[in-house]
Amino acid sequence: MSRPALSRCFRKRWIATFVTLSMAGSAQGADLWTIAQDALENDAELASVRSGFLATEAARDVQRGTLLPQIAVGGNVSHSRIYSSAAQGQQGVPEGGVPGEVAPRDDTINSVGVSLDAEQALYDPARQAQLARAEREIDRDAVSLDVARQQLLFTVADAYFEILRAHDILSARRAQETAISRQLEQARERFEVGLIAITDVHEAQASFDLARAQRIAAESAMQVSFEALERLTGHRYDSIDALDDDIPIVPPEPGDREDWVTLAMDNSPMVLMAQAGIEVARSQVEISRAGQRPVVSAFATYGWSDSDRTGTNYSSESQVGLRASVPLYTGGSTEAQIRQSGFALEVSQYDFEAQRRDTIQQVRSLFTRVNNDVETVEARRQAIVSNQSALEATRSGYEVGTRNIVDVLNAEQSLFNAIADHAEARYDYVLGLLQLQLQAGLLGADSIQAVNAWLSDEESVSLELPDEANDSPVMNIGERPRAPS
Secondary structure (H helix, E strand, O other), X not given: OOXXXXXXXXXXXXXXXXXXXXXXXXXXXXXXXXXXHHXXXXXXXXXXXXXXXXXXXXXXXHHHHOOOOEEEEXXXXXXXXXXXXXXXXXOOOOOOOOOOOOOEEEEEEEEEEEEEEEEEEEEOHHHHHHHHHHHHHHHHHHHHHHHHHHHHHHHHHHHHHHHHHHXXXXXXXXXXXXXXXXXXXXHHHHHHOOOOOHHHHHHXXXXXXXXXXXXXXXXXXXXXXXXXXXXXXXXXXXXXEEEOOOOOOOOOOOXXXXXXXXXXXXXOHHHHHHHHHHHHHHHHHHHHHHOOOOEEEEEEEEEEEEEOOOOOOOEEEEEEEEEEEOOOOOOOHHHHHHHHHHHHHHHHHHHHHHXXXXXXXXXXXXXXXXXXXXXHHHHHHHHHHHHHHHHHHHHHHHHHOOOOHHHHHHHHHHHHHHHHHHHHHHHHHHHHXXXXXXXXXXXXHHHXXXXXXXXXXXXXXXXXXXXOOOOOOOOOOOOOOOOOO
16 A cells, blocks of 8 residues: 555544544535635625725825816805995985985895806926825725735635644544543553553543543634634635545745745735835825925906996906916925925835845745645654554553553554644645745635635535544454453
8 A cells, every 4th residue: 555545544544434524414515715705705804905995096086186177156145235324514405304414325235146267277296296196006005905815815715724724633632532531441441450550540541631631622723713714704604625635745836946036026915015105105205396396277267246236237257367376485394395205215115125025035934834844744644654553563562561551642642643743734735835825926716726626525524513522432442351360
């Protein structure tokens, strides 16, 4: 039997046989791609970033509108009363009055007016620079949206495989608890017939208590891991598809580390977002400098008014012209704004360099880690075979009296630790490969679908946890001991 086939045999023997994967009752298990689609549609953080991007696009339209014609129409309707008296010495006597008396005047006037104003900026460097900054902010936020999408895809995959990791570890811990429980039972039987000392029973009891504690912790970890998916998607899943035993554990392609660095420099959304931040800061410098330049605009006005005052008719006026203004002195605020935006530009440049260096370091480290994971998975698989052989040899020695119960318990512990470590190594490889693609800016729907093809729709993992550990025998522990004759 080949080594992979042998390892699969042990994997199915120690995990699948004695802790069967829970099957969904009436619902079919959700796979990684289905859950990723749910997350893209329902994740609150991604929706927030998407709305922020739309707001940035709207801000660009706001700035563009300031460079287009500005037209306003106005109107007024008024009612006024004017009361006045003639000056002293006014000649004439009011009717029915006496000579020298002042004649009062009381008028009520209704008036209406309409105005139309239009203005078009001809040369406004500040508004043009603000429009340019809005365009650069759209570029930056578009990359930020891509960052959020890729990060969400990885977060979903991480949460998904953490469930499978927790399940495999829980399977190993349940099997371990059952095996040590049987060992404890055998130790008690041997003690009762006088074959071993009470210390061996205490050793077996201590190992069983430890195994039980590890199983309880594994159950808790699995429950918590299921809740992470609900936070991302807003849905509760009855079960998810498990990872197939025969996934390809191969080094990443391309196979050269510096090729991945080149890909990251060209595609990493974090690097591109930092680079776009430089352009936004540079646009702000142009806005500050525009405060020293003139502004020229064309304008046109028209006004019409009428009233019912005696002796007057309607009137209208119109005006067309150019308006220009040049800032001469602003108290030094313009120069200070130029310095401020210049330092902000330096900050963005340093942030870009820091992000570039961090991305290079992350890509190199992840590339090395994924390659190491390839070897680790194989080593962990072989460790299961070796620990199984060691346990069988130890048990044989225990039966003939050359090994004690502590040796058996340690061998069993080592075997189940090897099974759990092998599960850990497999999921570390898958997540490391996805994280490498994330850092390089290559994580997309095709990446998730490729990993989704590694899942098996024939078995699934659910959150249902039994009240007690599986009490099926993990191994044949031999016949009941007999008292020496």
